[in-house]
Amino acid sequence: MRSFLNTLLLRKHGFATVVLLLTMLCVTLLASADSHRIGVLYPDIREPYRSVFASIIDGIEHKAGGKVARYPLGKDVDTDMLRAWVEKQHINVIIALGRRSVSVSTELRSVPVVTGAVQMSPDKDKKTPGVALNPDPRLLFQQLKSLAPQVKQVSVVYNPDKNDWLIARARRASANQGLKLKIYPATDLRDAAKIYRKLLSEISGQKNAVWLLNDRSVLDQKAVFPLVLKSAWENEFVVFSNNPAHVKRGVLFAMFPDNEAMGKTLARIALRRVRSGSSSSTGIVPLSDLQIAFNLRTAEHLDLSIDRKQREQFDLVFPHR
Amino acid sequence: MRQTQHVRKMGFRNQLLLAFSIGIVIMALVSSLAISELSKRAVRERLVEEGLKTTENFAEQSTLALLYQSADNARDFAEATLALPDIVGVGIFDQERIPVLVLGRRGNLDRRVGLPKHGSHLVSETSKSWHFSSPVYANKPSSDQEDSPFEASTPEPEFLGYAQVILSKKTLNQLSRNIYVTNLSVSAVLALFLVSVLIWLTTRITRPLNTLSKTMHRAELGEQTVRAEISGTREVVEMGTAFNTMMQFLEEREAQLRAARDDLEARVQERTEELAHSNQELHQEIAERKLIERQLIDAKETAVKASHAKSVFLSNMSHELRTPLNAVIGYSEMMLEESDDNNLREFAPDLEKINDAGRHLLALISEILNLARIESGKMDLNINCVNLNKISEDSLSIMYPIAEKRSIQIRDNLAEIKSIEVDADETRLKEILLNLLSNAVKYNSAQGNIELRVDDREDEVVVHVIDDGPGLSEEEIKELFEPFNRLKAGDEIEGTGIGLTITKRLIEMMHGHIGVVSEPGKGSDFWISLPKAGASHAALFSQNS
Numbered sequence: 118m119r120s121f122l123n124t125l126l127l128r129k130h131g132f133a134t135v136v137l138l139l140t141m142l143c144v145t146l147l148a149s150a151d152s153h154r155i156g157v158l159y160p161d162i163r164e165p166y167r168s169v170f171a172s173i174i175d176g177i178e179h180k181a182g183g184k185v186a187r188y189p190l191g192k193d194v195d196t197d198m199l200r201a202w203v204e205k206q207h208i209n210v211i212i213a214l215g216r217r218s219v220s221v222s223t224e225l226r227s228v229p230v231v232t233g234a235v236q237m238s239p240d241k242d243k244k245t246p247g248v249a250l251n252p253d254p255r256l257l258f259q260q261l262k263s264l265a266p267q268v269k270q271v272s273v274v275y276n277p278d279k280n281d282w283l284i285a286r287a288r289r290a291s292a293n294q295g296l297k298l299k300i301y302p303a304t305d306l307r308d309a310a311k312i313y314r315k316l317l318s319e320i321s322g323q324k325n326a327v328w329l330l331n332d333r334s335v336l337d338q339k340a341v342f343p344l345v346l347k348s349a350w351e352n353e354f355v356v357f358s359n360n361p362a363h364v365k366r367g368v369l370f371a372m373f374p375d376n377e378a379m380g381k382t383l384a385r386i387a388l389r390r391v392r393s394g395s396s397s398s399t400g401i402v403p404l405s406d407l408q409i410a411f412n413l414r415t416a417e418h419l420d421l422s423i424d425r426k427q428r429e430q431f432d433l434v435f436p437h438r
Numbered sequence: 439m440r441q442t443q444h445v446r447k448m449g450f451r452n453q454l455l456l457a458f459s460i461g462i463v464i465m466a467l468v469s470s471l472a473i474s475e476l477s478k479r480a481v482r483e484r485l486v487e488e489g490l491k492t493t494e495n496f497a498e499q500s501t502l503a504l505l506y507q508s509a510d511n512a513r514d515f516a517e518a519t520l521a522l523p524d525i526v527g528v529g530i531f532d533q534e535r536i537p538v539l540v541l542g543r544r545g546n547l548d549r550r551v552g553l554p555k556h557g558s559h560l561v562s563e564t565s566k567s568w569h570f571s572s573p574v575y576a577n578k579p580s581s582d583q584e585d586s587p588f589e590a591s592t593p594e595p596e597f598l599g600y601a602q603v604i605l606s607k608k609t610l611n612q613l614s615r616n617i618y619v620t621n622l623s624v625s626a627v628l629a630l631f632l633v634s635v636l637i638w639l640t641t642r643i644t645r646p647l648n649t650l651s652k653t654m655h656r657a658e659l660g661e662q663t664v665r666a667e668i669s670g671t672r673e674v675v676e677m678g679t680a681f682n683t684m685m686q687f688l689e690e691r692e693a694q695l696r697a698a699r700d701d702l703e704a705r706v707q708e709r710t711e712e713l714a715h716s717n718q719e720l721h722q723e724i725a726e727r728k729l730i731e732r733q734l735i736d737a738k739e740t741a742v743k744a745s746h747a748k749s750v751f752l753s754n755m756s757h758e759l760r761t762p763l764n765a766v767i768g769y770s771e772m773m774l775e776e777s778d779d780n781n782l783r784e785f786a787p788d789l790e791k792i793n794d795a796g797r798h799l800l801a802l803i804s805e806i807l808n809l810a811r812i813e814s815g816k817m818d819l820n821i822n823c824v825n826l827n828k829i830s831e832d833s834l835s836i837m838y839p840i841a842e843k844r845s846i847q848i849r850d851n852l853a854e855i856k857s858i859e860v861d862a863d864e865t866r867l868k869e870i871l872l873n874l875l876s877n878a879v880k881y882n883s884a885q886g887n888i889e890l891r892v893d894d895r896e897d898e899v900v901v902h903v904i905d906d907g908p909g910l911s912e913e914e915i916k917e918l919f920e921p922f923n924r925l926k927a928g929d930e931i932e933g934t935g936i937g938l939t940i941t942k943r944l945i946e947m948m949h950g951h952i953g954v955v956s957e958p959g960k961g962s963d964f965w966i967s968l969p970k971a972g973a974s975h976a977a978l979f980s981q982n983s
Binding site: 166236305 | 498501502505506576577578586587588589590591596598
């Protein structure tokens with residue numbers, strides 16, 4: 118190698134060679150700054166979840182430039198083997214996707230962890246950064262005002278143990294959008310059912326909207342949800358949700374995760390966490406990378422005018438035509 | 439037992455019909471019952487399955503009623519469920535089994551304990567209905583939501599209470615009755631058809647067999663020239679053919695037996711006649727034999743008397759003859775002495791002839807007397823253990839001078855043998871040996887040779903007297919031991935002609951034998967055999983045995 122460089126430097130292309138070598142050195146130094154290796158933990162699970170995680174990982178790899186090592190987790194996880202894998206792969210940061218991965222990642226203290234793809238609450242000290250699967254209320258309400266500008270009041274039944282943090286954000290977001298947020302805390306299904314019965318008997322008209330959180334502890338999908346839909350249809354108020362499946366059944370719209378974009382966000386958070394250390398942690402944040410599912414039949418029933426531009430924003434439209 | 443005997447007395451066809459009919463009836467009965475039971479079970483399983491599904495469906499629809507504790511939320515669906523076929527009661531009960539809604543029959547769900555909390559179950563069953571129950575849960579995840587990896591924690595479904603459905607068995611019982619009736623009817627029709635076919639078939643099969651049986655029965659009763667009709671199945675045809683063959687064979691055999699019997703009777707008749715004839719001849723022969731026997735007895739008595747008279751006569755005559763003969767011999771000797779003394783020598787030859795003739799006559803009379811004694815059984819022998827060597831030497835010493843007169847050489851082998859003792863009368867044995875040696879000298883030619891050879895055998899001793907005289911022909915040998923048979927003897931040879939006869943009698947009295955081997959021109963070998971000492975008793979014993 119040395120004889121080769123000498124030959125280049127001294128004989129034929131002396132100046133040009135020096136420029137080339139300097140360029141290579143700069144690229145190497147820049148690359149070394151982003152050479153952090155990301156380990157992705159995800160559950161080895163059946164479809165359709167497998168495809169969801171695959172899309173998220175694609176986003177991570179796209180953002181991280183391919184320096185990603187995957188570690189599928191079975192039902193029985195050997196943490197020692199996982200630690201050995203982390204060391205062998207020279208992992209600098211872990212992105213834990215799904216409930217199982219988040220649970221296992223608490224055992225890994227040697228590397229920072231970023232969580233994602235889970236409906237979770239942020240920890241109090243905000244040590245663990247990540248993106249919750251819950252859509253950001255700010256974006257939800259923006260979309261609500263965009264699609265149904267006549268809505269003035271949004272009612273929501275929630276479980277304080279799970280979604281108190283989200284409701285706090287919702288309060289701020291609703292205020293920003295000029296909406297009145299009426300919150301109904303419920304401790305269990307029975308309690309929630311009674312609240313829904315009372316709520317549904319009280320509200321009517323397009324000024325009202327009901328926000329259905331994707332939380333099974335306060336919303337029975339088989340018994341209460343049809344009641345809500347039936348009442349909304351009869352009393353012509355808006356119902357929106359975090360679950361695109363609800364849209365298919367009659368909810369006006371729902372915002373749901375854009376998986377690949379979420380992967381990119383997670384990779385960005387992870388790389389920032391490695392570069393800046395724990396001081397940069399913002400804790401768990403709601404999901405901002407969202408897609409829109411919209412029910413045209415419901416909108417038609419509510420006499421909502423949807424222009425072409427709005428329609429183009431929709432990622433899923435029901436019913437299919 | 440009586441039934442078994444009754445069945446045994448039944449014909450082949452009836453037994454066949456009975457067995458197969460019973461089999462068909464049993465088969466039809468069992469199969470119809472089995473099919474009915476299986477069908478009933480299948481129907482029951484289907485109804486139970488439907489009941490379980492209905493209950494599960496009703497439970498899902500009961501969630502709202504239990505959540506709100508309001509019967510109105512489920513009344514419509516409960517009425518719709520109750521309107522389903524065979525549903526006779528529905529009910530919704532909360533966690534404490536307090537009824538929220540009960541339509542139709544109430545059931546006993548609120549009194550039961552230990553109800554399962556997962557899935558719908560058949561909790562009880564009566565003769566008229568099934569009681570199903572299913573727990574009611576709120577927030578029960580759908581199959582898509584189970585194990586969702588996106589939830590931080592999976593919320594447990596909330597147990598709200600129970601839904602109950604009572605399903606009547608009316609349909610099942612009706613269906614079961616219909617199934618049983620239908621199956622039994624079909625089986626009965628099928629059994630009747632099969633039995634009819636069986637009767638037709640057995641009748642067709644057994645008709646030739648019955649015909650054959652009747653034919654055999656006729657044959658059994660003795661009817662002649664009975665033949666079976668050859669028809670029916672292969673086996674029956676074979677049996678009929680075999681029967682005809684057998685009957686033909688029996689008839690032929692009977693004919694043969696009859697012929698043989700006739701022949702035998704004829705032969706018996708013939709033999710009987712022959713036997714009668716033979717019997718008659720036998721009787722006649724017996725009579726003749728009795729007559730002959732009588733005659734023989736008479737002849738024997740006459741002969742015995744004659745013999746006795748002869749012996750007496752000979753004895754008397756010998757005595758009477760000896761006295762004058764002794765006088766003739768005595769006086770002739772006196773006259774010879776006186777002629778010599780008186781110088782009357784010219785009378786001497788005549789006187790010597792008288793003396794010789796007298797002595798010859800006296801010897802003849804003595805031998806005749808001996809013969810007579812032997813034949814009359816009055817000769818007594820003194821048999822003892824005697825030394826044959828000594829007797830032989832004594833006899834030879836007497837014969838040497840006589841032989842020398844004729845220049846005859848006598849040889850013997852006494853020096854070569856050991857001492858031999860025999861059971862014999864010493865005097866008579868000596869006489870026998872002297873008689874044989876004397877004959878050898880007398881009948882031999884001058885300068886001839888004589889040999890006395892003793893042959894010592896195991897149980898007996900044979901003494902040979904061998905000469906090289908003129909020999910004897912076979913005819914001469916036959917007459918040799920007859921009395922007064924002086925063969926080839928001229929006047930120049932002295933003798934009475936009864937010496938060998940007496941010798942033979944004496945040897946036989948001493949349990950011995952005598953014989954001769956001779957050919958004309960080659961001399962003669964006269965031999966006697968005597969038992970060794972002690973052997974004669976054994977020989978006598980064995981003879982008596």
